[in-house]
Every structure is written in structure tokens, then in C-alpha cells.
Amino acid sequence: MTDNPATQRTPLTPLTLLGTGAMGSALARAWLAAGHPLTVWNRTSARAEPLAAEGASVAASAAEAVTASRLVVVCLLDDASVGEALEGTDLSGRDVVNLTTGTPAQGRARAAWAQERGARFLDGGIMAVPPMVGDPGSGAYVLYSGSPGLFEEHGETLAVPAATRYVGADPGFAALHDVALLSAMTGMFAGVLHAFALIRREDIAPKDFAALLVEWLSAMAPAAHMTADELESDDYGKDAVSSLAMQVAANATLLATAEEQGVSPELLTPYMALLERWLAAANGAEGTTGAVELLDLA
Secondary structure: OOOOHHHOOOOOOOOOEOOOOOHHHHHHHHHHHOOOOEEEEOOOOHHHHHHHHHOOEEOOOOOOOHHHOOEEEEOOHHHHHHHHHHHHOOOOOOOOOOOOOOHHHHHHHHHHHHHHHHEEEEEEEEEEOHHHOOOOOOOEEEEEEEEEHHHHHHHHHHHOEEEEEEEOOOOOOHHHHHHHHHHHHHHHHHHHHHHHHOOOOOOHHHHHHHHHHHHHHHHHOHHHHHHHHHHHHHOOOOOOOOOHHHHHHHHHHHHHHHHHHHOOOOHHHHHHHHHHHHHOOOOOOOHHHHHHHEEEEE
């Protein structure tokens, strides 16, 4: 008796993963849980052994691991580690997906390096921490850029650990989007830290304040759409709700309050200084978007 063709499942794509640190192990477990045949390698072999108990094949070398699969995912410490691991391996006909954190220039250079060796290449930026990987409700996703054909062919497999967002054929775009998003997050964290510093010596429960803070930041976040609209229209005064002049003047109150509370303003003053410089050169009736001009070093 043969199986009904309608009920037969298409075999899941086998893949190789180089790097089984915290993030690499999270990625590996997601693919294993979904049933993908997986070969793993790690420079410190003991760190790969726990995955063997979960069904992974552990390769003795990076070259052996690369040979095992057409789809090769790399999640190592840095770009130099990627070069060291793949040096001397046969990448001809392979599809290389690099999830190692790097810069746009490194992504472009690594794509050219892979293509010279006969491989298709995708660079990726993981917008998640390890506990979010493999959890469909966590909001985790990975930015990808590079070979459109590679992404189209392997998109379903790449979407197993986290959602995928393809941001263009330029191999540097994933890293650029990644760092741009992380830079915005860094600025937000700086503001959050300053806010808690202001209230920490008062009879204000941090948890109560946190609820207000999250609500306020969530309400302010859509202002990014207005900034994008002004940049695309090249009209920095378009629909300005709070003028540049007003915001620069209001900064005095923020600084005075920090002084009263005994809090250093060092997390705020660089941005305030930038706005003051732009006010001196621009129309005070516009918003703050135009200050981006002062950040352009080209």
C-alpha cells in the first residue's frame, strides 16, 4: 500500500548553522523543533553538543558543516569570525545567509567575497533577543538584504525562527536598517534613564511611573511618520505642531528641573545643542526635522 500523494509532505529543507552561542542555539532549536535536518558547528565544540541531543548533527569543522547543506546560516561573533570560519571552505553553489551583526560596509564586502566564491548571499539583522526566537507571538523578526533569488527560495525556512522582512537587494541594507533601529532605541533608552533619574529620590513608585512613561512614549512614537513625510517632501516646516523655537526655549525648563533634582543632563544636552545650532541657521517656525542636516558629514 502506497501513501496517498495528497497526504505526502514535502521534505523540509536541510541547513547548516555555524555558531551555537546564545542566539545561534535559539535559532537551531527553532529549526529542529520544526523538523528541519540541521548540521551545526561551533569553534568551541562543547557548546554544540547539547544540540546533538535534540537531533542536530555536529560537524567537526566548519568546512565539513558547509559541505553538509546547500543552505548555510552563519551566526558568529563578528565579521572577522565569519571570514575565519569560512576561509578555505568550498562555497561554490552554496546559499550563505549571514546573521552576524555587522556594518553596512561589511555586509556589502562579505556579499562580494561570497559571490567571488560562487555563492549566493543574504545579510541579516536579527531584531530580537534569544528568548524571543522561535516564539511566534514575541514580535521577533529578521531583516534580510541581498540576493532576491535566495530569499525567495528559502524564505519559508528562514521564517521558522522569526518573521522575515526583506529590505532590498543591496547587501548593506539589512545592517543599515538594523543599526538605524537600534540607534533610535538607544536614544529612547537614554531618555528613559534620565526620566527615572529625575524621580528616583522622590516618593514616586518607579513601577507606577513606568506605566505613564510607556503610555507617553507610545503616543509619541507615531511622530516618526511626520518626520518621514517632511524628509520626503523636503519641507521641514510642514504641519509643525511644536516649533523649533518653542522646543529650544522649553529645553531650559528640562535643564532647570534636572539641576533641581541633582541629575546630570548629559544624556540630553547633545540633542539640545544640536537644536540650538539648527535654530541659529533655520526658521524657528519649522519643526525639528531639519536638524538632520547638521548630522550629515558628507
